[in-house]
Amino acid sequence: MLFNTYEPWKFAFAQETSNLEDIKNLNFHNLSKSKQWGIIGVPFDSTCSYHNGSRYAPLVIREASYGFERFNTNFQKNLSTIFYDFGDSNIINGNCKKTCEIVEENVTDLLTNNIYPLIIGGEHSLTLGSIKALTKYYNISEITVIHIDAHRDIIESYQNEKYSHATILRRIHELNPKEIIQIGIRSASKEENDYVKNQKNIKTFTPTDLQTDFNKLINYLKSIKGPIYLTIDMDGLDPSIAPSVGNPTPNGLKSQDISEVMKIISKKEIIGFDLMEVATNKLGDITAVLAAKFILDFLTLLP
Numbered sequence: 001m002l003f004n005t006y007e008p009w010k011f012a013f014a015q016e017t018s019n020l021e022d023i024k025n026l027n028f029h030n031l032s033k034s035k036q037w038g039i040i041g042v043p044f045d046s047t048c049s050y051h052n053g054s055r056y057a058p059l060v061i062r063e064a065s066y067g068f069e070r071f072n073t074n075f076q077k078n079l080s081t082i083f084y085d086f087g088d089s090n091i092i093n094g095n096c097k098k099t100c101e102i103v104e105e106n107v108t109d110l111l112t113n114n115i116y117p118l119i120i121g122g123e124h125s126l127t128l129g130s131i132k133a134l135t136k137y138y139n140i141s142e143i144t145v146i147h148i149d150a151h152r153d154i155i156e157s158y159q160n161e162k163y164s165h166a167t168i169l170r171r172i173h174e175l176n177p178k179e180i181i182q183i184g185i186r187s188a189s190k191e192e193n194d195y196v197k198n199q200k201n202i203k204t205f206t207p208t209d210l211q212t213d214f215n216k217l218i219n220y221l222k223s224i225k226g227p228i229y230l231t232i233d234m235d236g237l238d239p240s241i242a243p244s245v246g247n248p249t250p251n252g253l254k255s256q257d258i259s260e261v262m263k264i265i266s267k268k269e270i271i272g273f274d275l276m277e278v279a280t281n282k283l284g285d286i287t288a289v290l291a292a293k294f295i296l297d298f299l300t301l302l303p
């Protein structure tokens, strides 16, 4: 029985057992047709180019998760999704590529046990490990990546590094997913914009696009077929509501925009979710509180 005792190193409402061996024996997936999810924190921020501190985010976001109820008033729904908190991944400071490989191994372990990844970053580069693990179970050419961010993160290399928070969507695009939908974009290099223009499978929605015709985004998301991976860089939001991020960028999204996206895609086949780039070591930080709420909303909305 979970009493939601305050255990700030575990996400609120997580199942008590988070030992993979125990979970295999429990055989939950025979009891429930719904997907089970596994939280992994990845405290890595080595390639960060501006405000560092996202290495502390998994801890601060978990602590913030205790400020909310199991019942979600917005959605009139209880959180009933089965999910575990497996703690934080090992990382190798200063080595983005190897850390992504560790994330890939961890996520593969979860998927082997029929548990889907929910990653708390850490910097955005770690998304690559999670998606690469999923490609062992899903055909990448059928996966749509929904990418909420102020930045495209799609440059070939950044500061001569191929593996960086600024290049990660390029590495993902090279895997050849069905489509990448970038939402909230308002900062990109000319090279990045030129690259995107020449690709058939990258769609962009800027904050201005959303203000002009939000339904266009909704209808686009409703038309998605096949599995979806959702990756959120918290700097996609406006810095007035999410200031503690690696690269704050003015004129961003509202938190309701993200809730609407989640509402639509929760009716579809979601196979992975990550929430990245909260950069704070302060308990009760408002960006971390919002991040915790997004994770709870996500888990509540799942069927």
Ligand SMILES: [Mn+2]
Binding pocket: 149, 150, 151, 233, 235, 236, 247
């Ligand atoms: Mn960003």
